[in-house]
Amino acid sequence: MSELTDLTIADARDGLKKKSFSARELADAHIKAIEKGRALNAFVTETPDLARKMALESDRRIAAGEARPLEGLPLGIKDLFCTKEVLTTAGSHILDGFKPPYESTVTRNLWDAGAVMLGKLNMDEFAMGSSNETSYYGPVTNPWRRKGANTKLVPGGSSGGSAAAVAARMVLGATGTDTGGSIRQPAAVTGIAGIKPTYGRCSRWGIVAFASSLDQAGPMARTVRDCAIMLKAMASHDPMDSTSVNVRVPDYERAMTGEVRGLRVGIPKEYRIDGMPAEIEALWQKGIQWLKDAGAQIVDVSLPHTKYALPAYYIVAPAEASSNLARYDGVRYGLRVPGKDIISMYENTRAAGFGREVQRRILIGTYVLSAGYYDAYYIKAQKLRTLIAQDFDQAFEKVDVLLTPTAPGPAFGIGEKTDDPISMYLNDVFTVTVNLAGLPGISVPAGLNNEGLPLGLQLIGKAFDESTLFRVGEVIERSAGPTPRPGTWWEV
Amino acid sequence: MSTTRTETGPLVDGATGKWEIVIGMEVHAQVLSKAKLFSGASAAFGAEPNAHVSFVDAAMPGMLPVINRYCVEQAVRTGLGLKAQINNVSVFDRKNYFYPDLPAGYQISQYKSPIVGEGEVIVDLPGGRAITVGIERLHLEQDAGKSLHDQHPHMSFVDLNRAGVALMEIVSRPDLRSSEEAAAYLRKLRAIVRYLGTCDGNMEEGSMRADVNVSVRKPGGPLGTRCEIKNVNSMRFVAQAVEYEARRQIDIIEAGGKIDQETRLFDAKKGETRSMRSKEEAHDYRYFPDPDLLPLELEDAWIEQIKKSLPELPDDKKARFMRDYGLNAYDAGVLVQERESAAYFEEVAKGRDGKLAANWVINELFGRLNKEGLEVGKSPVSADALGSIIAMIGDGTISGKIAKDVFEIAWEEGGDPKEIVEKRGLRQVTDTGAIEKAIDEVIAANPAKVEQVKAKPAMLGWFVGQVMQATGGKANPKAVNELLKRKLAL
Amino acid sequence: MSVDKTTVKRVAKLARLAFPEERLEPMAGELNRILAWVEQLNEVDTSSVEPMTSVVKVSLKMREDVVTDGNQPIAVTENAPEGEDHFFAVPKVVE
Numbered sequence A: 001m002s003e004l005t006d007l008t009i010a011d012a013r014d015g016l017k018k019k020s021f022s023a024r025e026l027a028d029a030h031i032k033a034i035e036k037g038r039a040l041n042a043f044v045t046e047t048p049d050l051a052r053k054m055a056l057e058s059d060r061r062i063a064a065g066e067a068r069p070l071e072g073l074p075l076g077i078k079d080l081f082c083t084k085e086v087l088t089t090a091g092s093h094i095l096d097g098f099k100p101p102y103e104s105t106v107t108r109n110l111w112d113a114g115a116v117m118l119g120k121l122n123m124d125e126f127a128m129g130s131s132n133e134t135s136y137y138g139p140v141t142n143p144w145r146r147k148g149a150n151t152k153l154v155p156g157g158s159s160g161g162s163a164a165a166v167a168a169r170m171v172l173g174a175t176g177t178d179t180g181g182s183i184r185q186p187a188a189v190t191g192i193a194g195i196k197p198t199y200g201r202c203s204r205w206g207i208v209a210f211a212s213s214l215d216q217a218g219p220m221a222r223t224v225r226d227c228a229i230m231l232k233a234m235a236s237h238d239p240m241d242s243t244s245v246n247v248r249v250p251d252y253e254r255a256m257t258g259e260v261r262g263l264r265v266g267i268p269k270e271y272r273i274d275g276m277p278a279e280i281e282a283l284w285q286k287g288i289q290w291l292k293d294a295g296a297q298i299v300d301v302s303l304p305h306t307k308y309a310l311p312a313y314y315i316v317a318p319a320e321a322s323s324n325l326a327r328y329d330g331v332r333y334g335l336r337v338p339g340k341d342i343i344s345m346y347e348n349t350r351a352a353g354f355g356r357e358v359q360r361r362i363l364i365g366t367y368v369l370s371a372g373y374y375d376a377y378y379i380k381a382q383k384l385r386t387l388i389a390q391d392f393d394q395a396f397e398k399v400d401v402l403l404t405p406t407a408p409g410p411a412f413g414i415g416e417k418t419d420d421p422i423s424m425y426l427n428d429v430f431t432v433t434v435n436l437a438g439l440p441g442i443s444v445p446a447g448l449n450n451e452g453l454p455l456g457l458q459l460i461g462k463a464f465d466e467s468t469l470f471r472v473g474e475v476i477e478r479s480a481g482p483t484p485r486p487g488t489w490w491e492v
Numbered sequence B: 001m002s003t004t005r006t007e008t009g010p011l012v013d014g015a016t017g018k019w020e021i022v023i024g025m026e027v028h029a030q031v032l033s034k035a036k037l038f039s040g041a042s043a044a045f046g047a048e049p050n051a052h053v054s055f056v057d058a059a060m061p062g063m064l065p066v067i068n069r070y071c072v073e074q075a076v077r078t079g080l081g082l083k084a085q086i087n088n089v090s091v092f093d094r095k096n097y098f099y100p101d102l103p104a105g106y107q108i109s110q111y112k113s114p115i116v117g118e119g120e121v122i123v124d125l126p127g128g129r130a131i132t133v134g135i136e137r138l139h140l141e142q143d144a145g146k147s148l149h150d151q152h153p154h155m156s157f158v159d160l161n162r163a164g165v166a167l168m169e170i171v172s173r174p175d176l177r178s179s180e181e182a183a184a185y186l187r188k189l190r191a192i193v194r195y196l197g198t199c200d201g202n203m204e205e206g207s208m209r210a211d212v213n214v215s216v217r218k219p220g221g222p223l224g225t226r227c228e229i230k231n232v233n234s235m236r237f238v239a240q241a242v243e244y245e246a247r248r249q250i251d252i253i254e255a256g257g258k259i260d261q262e263t264r265l266f267d268a269k270k271g272e273t274r275s276m277r278s279k280e281e282a283h284d285y286r287y288f289p290d291p292d293l294l295p296l297e298l299e300d301a302w303i304e305q306i307k308k309s310l311p312e313l314p315d316d317k318k319a320r321f322m323r324d325y326g327l328n329a330y331d332a333g334v335l336v337q338e339r340e341s342a343a344y345f346e347e348v349a350k351g352r353d354g355k356l357a358a359n360w361v362i363n364e365l366f367g368r369l370n371k372e373g374l375e376v377g378k379s380p381v382s383a384d385a386l387g388s389i390i391a392m393i394g395d396g397t398i399s400g401k402i403a404k405d406v407f408e409i410a411w412e413e414g415g416d417p418k419e420i421v422e423k424r425g426l427r428q429v430t431d432t433g434a435i436e437k438a439i440d441e442v443i444a445a446n447p448a449k450v451e452q453v454k455a456k457p458a459m460l461g462w463f464v465g466q467v468m469q470a471t472g473g474k475a476n477p478k479a480v481n482e483l484l485k486r487k488l489a490l
Numbered sequence C: 001m002s003v004d005k006t007t008v009k010r011v012a013k014l015a016r017l018a019f020p021e022e023r024l025e026p027m028a029g030e031l032n033r034i035l036a037w038v039e040q041l042n043e044v045d046t047s048s049v050e051p052m053t054s055v056v057k058v059s060l061k062m063r064e065d066v067v068t069d070g071n072q073p074i075a076v077t078e079n080a081p082e083g084e085d086h087f088f089a090v091p092k093v094v095e
Ligand SMILES: [Mg+2]
Pocket: B026, B169, B211
């Protein structure tokens, strides 16, 4: 039954509807794939019993003609989403043993739509990383390898477990979160699709916070259509999240008309960064050509403050994180390391509970907010953010969507970039602008490079215009042709 | 923070001459709301440990704040009551520090852009003096939880029932100059919030607490270094804390020492302030706008609507009492301190002698209530009943002296004062025949005194007393006086 | 603006992170590199720019004053490393 795991969400949905197979069979096929794929370390927690239970309920509903939009579709959940009574770690030691007595709004929406939970997916600790190497639970391995080599590559991050599980056919789709590129960048380097919706589109309630003004949940799946199906279910207006916006969630699938004639596609010249690899430039040109061929109009635009996005991000995100992570103090949940008094209990707990990258960001964040530095760093960065958002506003007066590469290169080797934080941060150079401006961005698989590694193209849209991203994304996806499977070298 | 007060206040003596005490206050007033500021848990006082706690209050991962509209409205209401500027845009900031009763590691407060800006409070002082105290700001913030230190030999226990309850922090300018002024300011602030219904002002339960900033200076000199005395929870303690702290500072300076700016604790048992050692570490709160919340924007129309719903506040009520009832400033001030007392007074005074009503309410009623530790709402003598006593004094049915007896009976046994007077035959005797008879008897029985009174008219009082005694106190004293004078030919 | 060992120590203290002495110097180096890199923002004149307060252009939503939550002391405290009688327990705090 291994072919069941090759289905897209859309096809699996149709198969279940036609009763070609049962939800239980679909769940079992994925549970088996997960067991065989443990070498990739994509999961922190597997929940096969729960999955079977949910699948049985789905079969009952299908039989009773009460199927919901995602009925019986098995998904993986990034371990940043709180899931009721299921271990939730955020990839960190500090949340040791934490079982939330509540369910995040986004996952609640998925279960209410009939989806089946396969387990919790590995990730960079507190979503801080671009390679999934900062997880307390160890790095995730990308199912893709360079042609003829067996070097283990990273799956990108921070939603690396999600990306790897989707690419390796262990789940039909997965949730991710994206603070600076954490859905799009891993999607690109594992050959799948992933969208970061507009800030405020998906509720943040019940998602462990990294940087509150940037965090946004989104779907990761093997096709653009699958992402559209998932996002429709994930998105909602949530009265429990003050930043969740009360706007209608459109039927994204219906927006996917395959038609882009007359559409104005902006090409921001500032994304042509120094030292951009030729294959990325070539990919970008290919994307431009595909859209031109489909009848879109290509327009050169300028986003003059692009180069300041990454440094602004590395002030704002750590600042918010330093405050968001203050609650991990060993008092109410998670790890506690004793100390001679309350202060040393705090210090010992946090020193043992947080990994290196998280500690580094907490220190930076604390520093940039501290007396005397706040204006020079934090306020300065927020001002740049205003300028970056204005750049987009101006560009979107002339165009409907922007096309850029997703990441500056393909997947790299585990351990290759861990010594230099800044070179690691540069992985998010094309994605982070979108978070700073709160806009939606999608990464679409756009073929393989010479080494046989997947690359992605990014589309950036106007606020709350995810529909256009799905529509244009599908055209690119089709033009690029089907992404091959990464093989099954990891299976035991 | 600068003082807006220009006149010099009362001075105190030191060994090197006179000193002026400078006091500013930060008062935390708990908003009278059902639910907390950013969560749907109950804000009610007194519950089992961690029962009034939501996952938001416990800062569980992924939990987010959503603001309570009613709390915002109460802050605006209070701001309007303080004649203050209401800010159309205000921002919630995070104040970051670690403490076990602060679950998120930050308090959501307002730092740079508070909801309410500058205002003022007029404080009446004995002797008809009044001062205007500047209000610098009022902001909304979360209360912290509570740590209990005496339940276990080496652990502290944390209860988050209070965590997240809405507080209004009302910050005054350093415009107060004595312990008496400080206590009077707090009393006035309490009256205002209680009138507005925005805070119950209950200091014992901690729904109102004051941080008192005290410094001393030579009259007219520059402001001295201040110490902040935390969480003083009664008017009396405020006065004590100021007295103690000012004396301590004067003594240090006069001995050649220097005041360290520090946070101090008031020890109510000893009546002293002492340094809080735990605050040795310099704080750096790293305030920044809470990214979980958007700026709070208030529309003028809403503010206007709240303004229209404000009750008559103590200052206006006091002015009206002076104008309409002819009361003096002191009496009017006493009556308006509590909304309930003022309402009681107005019911008593309606269509009656206002000054007489004020006298009775302040002296008889308040005196008695105080003695028994009762609030005016719990008075056994209703405003209606006291009103009819006063009406009976006014129309001569009973004398003032009898009225006190009637009040006493009504207090102890209840009942309608009119019926008490009738049933017990307490009606004043105005029948001159009966009075004349009593007078004649007294004159006849005391010939020697009759002789004496001719030379010494002040002795008339003795005759009045005898006649009153003979009539069981019911004779109209005015009639007794007049008849006696005539009969004695005085 | 450059960070030295003492600053790292102070910031680590503020952030409640126990930091072994031998890691202070290397961390100061890492922080300095990152700070030097982010300081390229100073190339931009932002004197007439408002700092961003929120990327969503909506006003803050408000809740009604209704008790909808609480009365779940077990759920609130069940994850606590130490506690008693639905209290959280911490090493004794002085004052
Ligand atoms: Mg204060």
